[in-house]
Every structure is written in structure tokens, then in C-alpha cells.
Amino acid sequence: MSSTTAPASGQPRPQPAAMYAATGLDVWTMMNQAAASVGAVNLGQGYMSFPPKDFIKRAAQEALADGVQHQYAPPRGRPRLLDEVAARFSGLLGRPIDPASEISVHAGANEALLSAFCAFLEPGKGQEAVLIEPAFDQYTPNVAMAGGTPVYVPLRVRTSKDPAREVISSDDWKLDPAELEAAITSKTRILVLNTPHNPVGKVFTRAELEEIGAIATRHNLLVIADEVYEHLTYGAEHVSIATLPGMWERTITVGSAGKLLGVTGWRVGWAVGPRELIQPTLAAHTRIVFTANTPLQEGVASALSAARDNGFVAVQRAEYQARRNRLMAIFDDVGLPYVAPDGAYYILANAGAVRIPDDYEFPPFIEERGRNFKLAYYFTKEFGVSGIPPAEFYSPAHKDIAGDYIRFAFCKTDEGLDECAQRLQKLKAHLQEARAVPF
Ligand code: PMP
Numbered sequence: 001m002s003s004t005t006a007p008a009s010g011q012p013r014p015q016p017a018a019m020y021a022a023t024g025l026d027v028w029t030m031m032n033q034a035a036a037s038v039g040a041v042n043l044g045q046g047y048m049s050f051p052p053k054d055f056i057k058r059a060a061q062e063a064l065a066d067g068v069q070h071q072y073a074p075p076r077g078r079p080r081l082l083d084e085v086a087a088r089f090s091g092l093l094g095r096p097i098d099p100a101s102e103i104s105v106h107a108g109a110n111e112a113l114l115s116a117f118c119a120f121l122e123p124g125k126g127q128e129a130v131l132i133e134p135a136f137d138q139y140t141p142n143v144a145m146a147g148g149t150p151v152y153v154p155l156r157v158r159t160s161k162d163p164a165r166e167v168i169s170s171d172d173w174k175l176d177p178a179e180l181e182a183a184i185t186s187k188t189r190i191l192v193l194n195t196p197h198n199p200v201g202k203v204f205t206r207a208e209l210e211e212i213g214a215i216a217t218r219h220n221l222l223v224i225a226d227e228v229y230e231h232l233t234y235g236a237e238h239v240s241i242a243t244l245p246g247m248w249e250r251t252i253t254v255g256s257a258g259k260l261l262g263v264t265g266w267r268v269g270w271a272v273g274p275r276e277l278i279q280p281t282l283a284a285h286t287r288i289v290f291t292a293n294t295p296l297q298e299g300v301a302s303a304l305s306a307a308r309d310n311g312f313v314a315v316q317r318a319e320y321q322a323r324r325n326r327l328m329a330i331f332d333d334v335g336l337p338y339v340a341p342d343g344a345y346y347i348l349a350n351a352g353a354v355r356i357p358d359d360y361e362f363p364p365f366i367e368e369r370g371r372n373f374k375l376a377y378y379f380t381k382e383f384g385v386s387g388i389p390p391a392e393f394y395s396p397a398h399k400d401i402a403g404d405y406i407r408f409a410f411c412k413t414d415e416g417l418d419e420c421a422q423r424l425q426k427l428k429a430h431l432q433e434a435r436a437v438p439f
Pocket of ligand 1: 046107108109110111136194198226228255256257258259264267268269
């Protein structure tokens, strides 16, 4: 018996399921540690480094101060929050949303996604969910937890520009409808669509969504529309696929209070769709967490109500647009090409011109994860700004598509971005040198 199964007592240990057994560092811990080790500006994980607005913090404080809002909420959600989400989505989706049957409140968008996968994948039947890559890193394990099989279709960069030398647009990342349709089999049940997209920043156009919707309809797929960044677009029009003709009936739209209000730690999100799709999603949610936390549901309800009167969403969008423009200007100044995002709060920078010395030493946990991880690690260590290797958002077969990119989050303070500008002066010199040598 191996030492992993037999402790000193000689008795075998309980063995974990394979998908949870890996003891390796996850990408976030890995890159956070690398950033901390050199005091790098951390533009890695997508959480805000600035506090929420006062009216939002106050909403939570008042909810907690209330004596009665500390017990289980109904699994579907607190009535005030259901009413607020119904009000927002009736506007966004252009149809009256019934708070009593067409919404479920979740412990973050993550848990809404897991609940939807559990509700619509029959374990043990080899049912498939199509994920568009780069795919937010929770989708793959969540599909597996629900007993399904993920199938991947990557976005492809389609431009006459050289992405290693020139700025390209998030709209240059295209989904090939023929490639999508070829990935669908008689076992496919779900298509996951993320718009605005993490990490590309792509906002799918109406024409693109019409093509995707037609394919979903032809193959009778459920569309899980992950629209957690619906409020963050920079000139492009966000279209919910659920608003296209015939698509409401087959779409669950997922949203996040964490993203909408800048409070990712509150863990409140929601799913919106027709009664027939929300009922099983709610049933799964009831078995997974039973109910989302009560006081912060109340806090979100109060904040959403206030936000309707104080113009918060528009102000927030302008603030994020300024942060996006600032980080793009920093990259322009140092000569680092990137994918200019139309939405969300990430920029994929193309660091393909960075030259890593052949004898550079990487810790084993980076070495074994391949080229893109090495690039993100080297960048953090040498240039003092840390990002995330987007290879993490790809299946093994497609990881090379991301090889040259690093994802930087711009939901960060002005001071953080100023510091980033300063640190990257070293990169400017490095790139000028690297580009002077023909390769
Ligand atoms: N979907 C996408 C595309 C995301 O980027 C995130 C958060 N990074 C989520 C879902 C999860 O949102 P929440 O924090 O509300 O669980």
C-alpha cells in the first residue's frame, strides 16, 4: 500500500474523488503568491481594489442592524430582492418578469450556474454542454459536478493585423458558427454563452447572437447566458440573447450583484428565465445551498432600489471606462499590444515579444503548467505587475491560442494603475530591445 493511502496507524485513509484530489495550487493562489513575493501591483484576480459606494455599504449595514433579517430566506429569494431583480430585468429583457416564478436568487452567479447545470444535465448519460473558449474557469468543473461532459469551441482571432505588434479589438475574436454546429451532437443539452466576455471583453453583436440562437434552436439546446458584466460596456450595445425572437423560452440569464454593485464578497446572484427553466434551477439550488444569505439579499435589494434613483449604474460605467482607457494608455506608452475590450473589466495583453532567458528558473508548479503560465510568472517577477495566464480558461487542446496573452483586470484604484504605469517602464526598455533583434 502506498504512503498516500496508509498513515502511521497502518489503516487505509479515506480517498477523495479524483476531481477534488489534486493538491496543486490553483491559478489564483499561484499568481497571488508570485505577486506578493515581489510586491507586484496585482491586476490578477477580478475583484475591486476600491470600496463600494457609501450608499451600498449603508444598505448592508442597515440590513444587518435590522433585528429580523437574520434567519433563512425563502429558497427562491427575499421578496424585496425578487421585486428589484424583476424591475431591472423587465427593463433589460423588454418583457414583464414575474418575481414569483421567473427569478431565483443564488449564492453568487457561480452557484446560479452550477444549479442550472445540475438542473439540466442528467448524470451518467454522457450529456454534453458546449463551452466557448476562453471559458470562465468555473464552467468546466461545474459541468463535471453536474455529471455532464464539457465540449469546447474556441473563439478565433480574425484580423489582418498582427496581434503581437498591434492593438486589436475584442470584436476581432470570432465564433465560427460552422465550428459551433460541428461540436453539437445528439447528446448536447446546453450552450453556455458569456457576453460581455471574460477575459476577452467581447460583446457579442446582435447578428452573432442571432446565428448562435438559430443553432441553439435547431438542436433544442438550453442557453445559459452568463451576463454578469451586462452593465459594463464601452460603446458597444449589450444584447441579451433572451430578447431575440423565440429565445426567451430556452434561455436562463445569469447575473451577479457582486459585479453589478462592486461587492464580489457578498455572494449574491440570480437566474432569470421562464418558469419551466427556473423551477428546476431553483430545485437544484435548494439542494445545493438551500438559500442565499438573508441580510445581504436585503442589502442588495436596498442598494438596487437606491441605484434606480441615483444613476449609479451609468456613473459606474463611466468610472470603469476611465480605468480601461487608463490601462490601455499605459500599455500604449510601453509598446505592449493588447485586445481593446468592448465590455467587462479585463484586458488581454499580448506579451509574445517578451524574451524569457533560456536559463530562467521557474518553480515546478509553474514549469509543469506550460508556456503561458511561465510568461505570466516571468512578467510578474520581472516587471512587477501581475496578471492571470488565460491558458487556465482553455481545454488542453486549445491552450496554445492563449499562449502569448496575459489577462489584466482594471477594476483597480487610480493609485494601483499609476503604480502599474511606473513599474512597466522596465518593460518598455525590454520590448524596445527585444523588437530590435529580428526573430
Ligand atoms: N461568470 C463570469 C464570466 C465571471 O467572470 C464571474 C466572476 N469572476 C462569475 C460568473 C461569478 O460571479 P459571482 O461572483 O457572482 O459568483
